[in-house]
Amino acid sequence: MKHLINLRVNGQTYPIDVEPRERLLDVIRYKLDLTGPKEGCGTGDCGACTMLVDGQPVTTCLVLAITAADREITTVEGLARPGELSGLQQAFVDKTALQCGICIPGFLVNATALLRENPNPTEEQVRYWLQGNLCRCTGYTKIFEAVLDAARKAAGAAETPSGAE
Amino acid sequence: MKSFEYLEPRSLADAGRMLADYGARARLLAGGTDLIVQMETGRLQPEAVIYLGRIAELRDISVDGSGRLRIGAAVTLREVENHPVIREQYPALARGAQEVGSVQIRNLGTLAGNVCNASPSADTSPALLAYDAEVEVLGDHGAARWAPVSEFWTGPGRTTLKPGEMVTSIRLPAPASGRRSFYQKLAVRKAMDLAMVGITVALSGPAERPENVRIALGAVAPVCLRAREAEAAVERGGASAIEEAARLAQQAASPIDDQRASAAYRRDMVRVLTARALTQLLS
Numbered sequence: 001m002k003h004l005i006n007l008r009v010n011g012q013t014y015p016i017d018v019e020p021r022e023r024l025l026d027v028i029r030y031k032l033d034l035t036g037p038k039e040g041c042g043t044g045d046c047g048a049c050t051m052l053v054d055g056q057p058v059t060t061c062l063v064l065a066i067t068a069a070d071r072e073i074t075t076v077e078g079l080a081r082p083g084e085l086s087g088l089q090q091a092f093v094d095k096t097a098l099q100c101g102i103c104i105p106g107f108l109v110n111a112t113a114l115l116r117e118n119p120n121p122t123e124e125q126v127r128y129w130l131q132g133n134l135c136r137c138t139g140y141t142k143i144f145e146a147v148l149d150a151a152r153k154a155a156g157a158a159e160t161p162s163g164a165e
Numbered sequence: 166m167k168s169f170e171y172l173e174p175r176s177l178a179d180a181g182r183m184l185a186d187y188g189a190r191a192r193l194l195a196g197g198t199d200l201i202v203q204m205e206t207g208r209l210q211p212e213a214v215i216y217l218g219r220i221a222e223l224r225d226i227s228v229d230g231s232g233r234l235r236i237g238a239a240v241t242l243r244e245v246e247n248h249p250v251i252r253e254q255y256p257a258l259a260r261g262a263q264e265v266g267s268v269q270i271r272n273l274g275t276l277a278g279n280v281c282n283a284s285p286s287a288d289t290s291p292a293l294l295a296y297d298a299e300v301e302v303l304g305d306h307g308a309a310r311w312a313p314v315s316e317f318w319t320g321p322g323r324t325t326l327k328p329g330e331m332v333t334s335i336r337l338p339a340p341a342s343g344r345r346s347f348y349q350k351l352a353v354r355k356a357m358d359l360a361m362v363g364i365t366v367a368l369s370g371p372a373e374r375p376e377n378v379r380i381a382l383g384a385v386a387p388v389c390l391r392a393r394e395a396e397a398a399v400e401r402g403g404a405s406a407i408e409e410a411a412r413l414a415q416q417a418a419s420p421i422d423d424q425r426a427s428a429a430y431r432r433d434m435v436r437v438l439t440a441r442a443l444t445q446l447l448s
Contacts, residue, residue, distance in 0.1 A: 066216075
């Protein structure tokens with residue numbers, strides 16, 4: 001039996017018919033065409049499906065879409081305005097922190113949450129927070145460097161009145 | 166995943182009525198980190214799923230008039246990990262919660278769900294046992310009962326919950342003054358892994374005369390359990406109390422061989438970790 005729900009994704013509201021068994025990951029990817037979040041494992045172990053729900057990073061392969069009705073959802077597509085990159089995304093580019101890219105949407109969303117809660121993390125804190133995101137290509141080093149780089153740049157921009165952020 | 170009927174109670178009373186109607190045909194959904202995985206594999210195929218995430222009172226953490234801490238059934242592991250009262254007065258529980266999965270998993274998974282899933286290696290179990298925690302169970306016709314966690318877990322994945330019952334909160338007595346405690350987890354990986362051995366030790370009083378000693382062992386028996394003879398040895402004291410207690414804790418464990426570790430290694434590590442924890446707390 002279908003239920004009509006409202007999903008608020010990246011600032012927009014979408015009325016959608018869902019069956020209770022549909023996962024949030026699938027509804028976002030296949031009904032809203034937001035294919036940034038990926039399925040890597042389907043069991044909450046790899047983090048590739050990470051989105052923010054009410055500001056909290058969660059593995060959406062374990063979330064029934066119907067339970068996310070009326071909550072604020074942010075995917076990687078919503079981290080910056082269309083055509084732009086967030087400071088964190090730019091840092092990933094600058095540091096060449098990606099190879100195949102499949103894990104990156106999950107890392108970006110999770111690291112965005114980290115920097116909102118802790119704008120000046122130590123490397124250890126970055127590593128700890130990102131434990132739930134797996135990467136098979138990069139060996140993680142550049143990813144951590146990019147997050148720390150983004151934090152440093154945001155702090156620097158915040159100090160100067162003309163900071164672009 | 167097989168289709169099911171979805172129910173979304175807005176109050177505990179609603180949830181109780183739905184549970185009474187559906188009994189064993191329904192499963193409760195909070196964070197879903199255990200349930201959804203099992204429904205995806207087909208291991209569980211409930212006719213109905215009752216979602217608890219819209220019931221505000223289940224998200225509550227509060228201290229009551231007697232100084233007891235009450236943690237609602239929908240409180241997430243992340244909330245437990247970060248809560249100032251839990252971090253200060255029940256540090257082994259904060260630490261245990263922190264050891265579960267990842268940030269993403271802990272933002273979904275609940276403490277009550279961890280308790281009801283009753284994995285022998287659950288990271289929150291040793292602290293709950295050491296802190297004399299109780300679960301509040303809502304049953305038929307709104308009747309409520311309290312059960313010590315030591316009587317709640319009956320085997321791997323098994324509790325005393327009957328169809329139509331649900332856990333509504335977990336309650337912890339106020340800590341004895343001067344209580345020290347911590348949780349130590351031995352695992353293959355630094356995160357996203359189950360414990361090979363998980364041990365919480367708690368005690369109060371001076372190092373020469375420790376009181377209220379609790380040694381709770383996880384992942385080394387069908388249920389999380391206290392090593393009571395080891396506790397008594399610590400309270401008796403003496404020059405070789407730690408060594409004796411570590412040996413008795415080892416005897417209390419009945420681990421199995423599995424992909425993470427052999428039974429023999431786990432038994433040995435119970436001894437090592439108990440001695441280490443006691444040495445640290447009694448120094």
